[in-house]
Each structure stands twice: as structure tokens, then as C-alpha cells.
Amino acid sequence: MADPMRIRAQIAGDKATVRVLMSHEMESGQRKDAAGKLVPAMHITEVSASHNGKVVLTADWGSAVSKNPFLQFTVKGAKAGDKIAVTWKDTKGDTRTDEATAA
Amino acid sequence: MKKIMSLLVLGSLAMASAHAQKSAAVQSIEEYRAMLADGNPAELFEAKGEDLWKQKRGPKAASLEKCDLGQGPGVVKGVFVTLPRYFADTNKVQDLESRLLTCMDTLQGLNVAEIAKTPFGKGEQNNLTALATWIAAESRDMKFNLPQAHAQEQVAYEVGKRLFFQRGGPHDFSCASCHGADNWRIRLQDLPNLTKNPGDGVGFAAWPAYRVSNGQMWGMQQRLNDCYRQQRFPYPGFASDATVALSTYLGVNSQGSKSVAPALKR
Numbered sequence: 574m575a576d577p578m579r580i581r582a583q584i585a586g587d588k589a590t591v592r593v594l595m596s597h598e599m600e601s602g603q604r605k606d607a608a609g610k611l612v613p614a615m616h617i618t619e620v621s622a623s624h625n626g627k628v629v630l631t632a633d634w635g636s637a638v639s640k641n642p643f644l645q646f647t648v649k650g651a652k653a654g655d656k657i658a659v660t661w662k663d664t665k666g667d668t669r670t671d672e673a674t675a676a
Numbered sequence: 677m678k679k680i681m682s683l684l685v686l687g688s689l690a691m692a693s694a695h696a697q698k699s700a701a702v703q704s705i706e707e708y709r710a711m712l713a714d715g716n717p718a719e720l721f722e723a724k725g726e727d728l729w730k731q732k733r734g735p736k737a738a739s740l741e742k743c744d745l746g747q748g749p750g751v752v753k754g755v756f757v758t759l760p761r762y763f764a765d766t767n768k769v770q771d772l773e774s775r776l777l778t779c780m781d782t783l784q785g786l787n788v789a790e791i792a793k794t795p796f797g798k799g800e801q802n803n804l805t806a807l808a809t810w811i812a813a814e815s816r817d818m819k820f821n822l823p824q825a826h827a828q829e830q831v832a833y834e835v836g837k838r839l840f841f842q843r844g845g846p847h848d849f850s851c852a853s854c855h856g857a858d859n860w861r862i863r864l865q866d867l868p869n870l871t872k873n874p875g876d877g878v879g880f881a882a883w884p885a886y887r888v889s890n891g892q893m894w895g896m897q898q899r900l901n902d903c904y905r906q907q908r909f910p911y912p913g914f915a916s917d918a919t920v921a922l923s924t925y926l927g928v929n930s931q932g933s934k935s936v937a938p939a940l941k942r
Contacts (some may be wrong), residue, residue, distance in 0.1 A: 577723065579723065592714065594717055594719055640891035
């Protein structure tokens with residue numbers, strides 16, 4: 574089971590700035606281990622975010638995204654108390670969803 | 677003669693532009709750091725460390741919540757800026773990581789000799805770093821105030837000072853070779869002058885830190901270990917008296933400076 578994400582959703586006017594930190598190895602598939610063998614790729618492929626259950630963002634990610642990635646986006650029309658949920662899925666099929674309340 | 681003169685002029689021009697380039701480079705590095713500072717992945721390690729502190733682990737199935745880091749059992753807030761310090765129960769000066777080893781031994785019954793031998797970034801070492809990250813974060817923006825009243829604390833400072841200036845290894849290096857004066861650097865990294873107080877959030881006050889270039893979280897022990905690696909010294913033992921003494925020297929020099937740990941590094 575993957576480690577939890579850190580999600581902050583900060584309200585400014587009628588928008589919420591959402592900052593997400595994901596805990597993930599993001600192995601690119603380009604590196605070699607000490608024995609010279611290729612380390613197989615293992616990275617996040619899909620990210621989606623929802624605002625009170627309604628999907629507001631989907632993204633296809635590849636091997637070029639860094640380890641422990643940071644994602645920031647703005648949600649229009651968000652109010653304090655709204656739920657922002659983020660889900661990722663990786664090449665192993667592992668997935669994780671975390672939720673934050675906008676404040 | 678004229679030719680030599682023009683060459684000289686050219687030479688000084690080249691130097692001037694190199695200087696201008698450096699400041700532009702430093703500026704863009706600072707810009708890059710400011711952009712990254714918003715999402716410091718050290719937060720992930722903080723969260724992990726907090727969980728580990730409360731989790732019942734080891735043969736004794738105990739948490740670390742009764743661990744005494746110098747301000748009484750279980751007190752976490754503000755302890756980081758007073759370490760390394762003398763502990764009566766172990767009769768030793770200890771830094772955060774060596775003190776955590778003591779607690780993992782006495783409270784949880786974990787094999788700490790084994791943990792100390794584990795390479796950085798593997799197994800229990802990762803947990804130790806996460807714990808140190810969280811505990812350091814609980815003292816963010818507080819000012820360093822290491823006690824120096826006990827004789828052993830004074831000895832640790834003096835030993836640390838000697839280690840700092842001790843030259844050796846195939847390159848005849850010491851810590852002071854790189855950190856002994858102002859405005860020195862390795863490649864593009866500015867090096868703090870650690871023989872005096874380098875100021876808020878610089879040097880000792882910036883670790884544990886997350887290194888973006890390799891995606892690793894480093895505690896002070898690993899920072900010192902890597903400094904010795906760069907000097908081509910043999911690795912100092914994890915949580916050894918030598919590393920704790922060196923930390924005491926750096927910590928006392930940073931007296932009154934704010935800790936920004938966990939920081940973010942290139």
C-alpha cells in the first residue's frame with residue numbers, strides 16, 4: 574500500500590488553489606541497478622482530481638515526471654468546506670485516493 | 677607589446693563576464709528553489725515520521741511516545757534546536773539520530789547496532805530519517821540553543837572543533853578546506869562558512885533536507901557522512917562520537933540562528 578498524499582486546498586475568492594504532493598518512486602525504466610540490469614519502469618500513469626465528486630482534472634503521466642511529484646492546479650467555483658479528492662494509478666495497477674477539505 | 681596589452685584586456689573582460697554569469701546563475705538557482713519551496717516533498721517524510729513515532733513497533737511492541745529527547749519523556753516540540761546535548765541515562769552527548777537509536781533500543785527493543793550498520797536509504801534507516809525529519813519540523817523557526825553547561829558538552833564542542841580542522845586523507849582535506857571562509861563554493865553550490873554562525877537556515881540549521889536532484893531525504897548524519905566521502909576519508913560510524921562532536925561544534929556555532937529544517941536542497 575502506497576504512502577498517503579499531502580493535499581492542501583486554499584480558497585482565494587471563488588477559486589481554490591490545490592497543492593498535491595504524492596509519495597511515489599516514479600522509476601523511469603531508464604536507470605540501471607548495481608548489477609547493470611535495467612530497473613523496470615514503475616510510475617504513475619493516470620491522475621484525476623474531483624471537486625465534491627465531480628471530476629475536474631485528468632492527466633496522463635509518463636516516466637519523465639519526478640520522484641515524489643508535486644501537482645498544483647486551480648479549481649473555479651470552490652468554497653470553503655468543499656471536498657477535493659485526488660487519485661493516482663501506476664503501471665503496477667496500484668492506486669491511491671486521498672481527500673482534503675478546502676479552507 | 678600592444679598584443680600583450682589587448683590580451684590582458686581580453687582576459688579581464690572574460691573574467692568580468694564570468695563573474696556576471698555566476699550571479700545570473702545564482703539568481704536562477706534561487707528562482708528555481710523558490711518555485712520548489714511550495715511543494716517540499718520533505719512533508720511526506722514528516723507525515724511518515726509522525727506515524728512512526730506513534731506506531732507500536734519492535735519486539736516490545738511499544739511506540740516512541742515515551743522517548744526522552746532532552747525535555748522529558750514524549751516532548752517533541754523545541755527539542756531539535758537543543759541537540760546534541762548530554763543525556764544522563766546514557767552518560768553521553770547525543771544528537772537527534774543517536775538519541776532515537778537509544779529509544780528504539782530501550783523502548784522498542786529493536787536491534788540498533790544492526791540499524792546503525794544499515795546503509796543510508798535502506799530498511800530501518802529510512803524510518804530513522806523520517807522520524808528525524810518530523811522531530812526537526814516540530815522545531816521549525818525556533819532558534820538554536822544548545823546547552824554547554826555540562827563538561828561532556830564542552831568536550832564534544834572542543835573535539836568537534838578539532839575534527840573540523842583536522843586534515844587528512846589522500847587529498848589532505850579538512851572540513852575547513854571548504855567551509856573555512858566566506859563565499860566559497862563547490863561548482864554552483866554556495867558553501868556556508870561554518871567556523872562562525874552562518875545565519876538563519878544555513879548550514880547546521882538546514883538539515884534534515886530533501887534533495888531534489890536524487891529524491892532523497894537526508895538527516896545530519898548522512899550530511900556529515902557525505903562530507904567525509906567527498907574528502908575521501910573513511911566513513912565515520914553512524915551516530916558515532918565523532919559525528920556527534922562535529923554536530924555539537926556546528927550546532928553551538930549556530931547559536932541563535934533559526935532552524936528551517938526540513939529544508940529543500942538542489
